[in-house]
Amino acid sequence: MRSLRDLDKEELTGLVKELGAPAYRAGQIFKWAQKAGVSSYDEMTDVPKALRAQLAERFSVAAPQMLRRQIAQDGTRKYLWGFADGNCVESVLMQYVHGYTICISTQAGCRMGCVFCASTIGSKIRDLTPGEIIEQVVFTAHDAQVKISNIVLMGTGEPLDNYDNVVKFLRLVNDRDGQDIGLRHISLSTCGLVPRIRELAKLDLQITLSVSLHAPTDEKRNAIMPVNKAYPIPELMAACREYTAATNRRISYEYALIRDFNDTPECARQLADLLHGTLAHVNLIRLNAIAESPLRPSTTQRTQDFCEYLNAHGVTATVRRRLGFDIDASCGQLRRSYQNQLHNRQKGEEGATQ
Numbered sequence: 001m002r003s004l005r006d007l008d009k010e011e012l013t014g015l016v017k018e019l020g021a022p023a024y025r026a027g028q029i030f031k032w033a034q035k036a037g038v039s040s041y042d043e044m045t046d047v048p049k050a051l052r053a054q055l056a057e058r059f060s061v062a063a064p065q066m067l068r069r070q071i072a073q074d075g076t077r078k079y080l081w082g083f084a085d086g087n088c089v090e091s092v093l094m095q096y097v098h099g100y101t102i103c104i105s106t107q108a109g110c111r112m113g114c115v116f117c118a119s120t121i122g123s124k125i126r127d128l129t130p131g132e133i134i135e136q137v138v139f140t141a142h143d144a145q146v147k148i149s150n151i152v153l154m155g156t157g158e159p160l161d162n163y164d165n166v167v168k169f170l171r172l173v174n175d176r177d178g179q180d181i182g183l184r185h186i187s188l189s190t191c192g193l194v195p196r197i198r199e200l201a202k203l204d205l206q207i208t209l210s211v212s213l214h215a216p217t218d219e220k221r222n223a224i225m226p227v228n229k230a231y232p233i234p235e236l237m238a239a240c241r242e243y244t245a246a247t248n249r250r251i252s253y254e255y256a257l258i259r260d261f262n263d264t265p266e267c268a269r270q271l272a273d274l275l276h277g278t279l280a281h282v283n284l285i286r287l288n289a290i291a292e293s294p295l296r297p298s299t300t301q302r303t304q305d306f307c308e309y310l311n312a313h314g315v316t317a318t319v320r321r322r323l324g325f326d327i328d329a330s331c332g333q334l335r336r337s338y339q340n341q342l343h344n345r346q347k348g349e350e351g352a353t354q
């Protein structure tokens, strides 16, 4: 059954009309659907019972199941949310000085195939609906009893590979009768689907676009990100220039430093040349090692040197702090460890019946 949270006000207006209720009910229902923690029609006390019953026949407001919750020493919380069809996704809540930021998933799995990323190992299973993306925000906020002020679409999945649902999510979460989170407080991260970056530019949303670059040359990027073969760096950079021209927004470039692969002084030079003169900020992060890949993180010294080189050569760069380090808090690792456990348990059960 579809989630009531998938519907925007316009669709709700059409729906209540179809059900013979006055138009203003749409606004009430929207507020309830988008409110943190609401998981039953019983809570919608100012909506007539008969209308609630009609809605309940067609749309669900059930909460996703909290399959796991881990709380790190630094307060970072990681959730694994399970949906009715058995799929699960992870979300991470982080506390910064300026408030709470949630990192959410946009797909169950991912089909982009980046070699360093745990989320893509089982490929994509399905896209999340706008409501399922919202649910990560509202149920995490409710569980942690906090007001979330920033959202990053940097969990599992490629947001621009689920373009329509993600754009609808942005509008829903931005609605002042919903979570009312400003678009300037939302970052969307992409591995570089060039046609979709161009489409997004036309919408002129005030979100921050993050581009996962991770290498300064096509040769190196091809080796770790298959998407680069379809959309090589010159095309990607052209789309980024279009994006900044259309939106006037600075682009953030993600760069995971991998030991002896993309962390050399030569790479720093090439990256500075590539980005010099563009409206850019480089987010450096030491690679999070995953068991399935031989790639290792760069050293702290190399990371610092890399950062200093960029800053000294006209490209602003910072090293991202690693939060939730003790709880597998990054890059699809919790979902993956949960799935491995399920798989092993099932294998065990099969073994027991043989």
Ligand code: SAH
Pocket: 112, 114, 116, 117, 118, 153, 154, 155, 156, 157, 158, 159, 189, 190, 191, 192, 210, 211, 212, 254, 256, 285, 286, 287, 288, 289, 290, 331
């Ligand atoms: N598909 C989108 C968003 C999800 S990934 C994208 O590619 O941007 C969010 C960020 O985490 C991306 O920059 C991604 O490249 C990075 N990432 C994935 N695995 C990582 C790892 N093992 N170590 C460091 N960063 C990683």
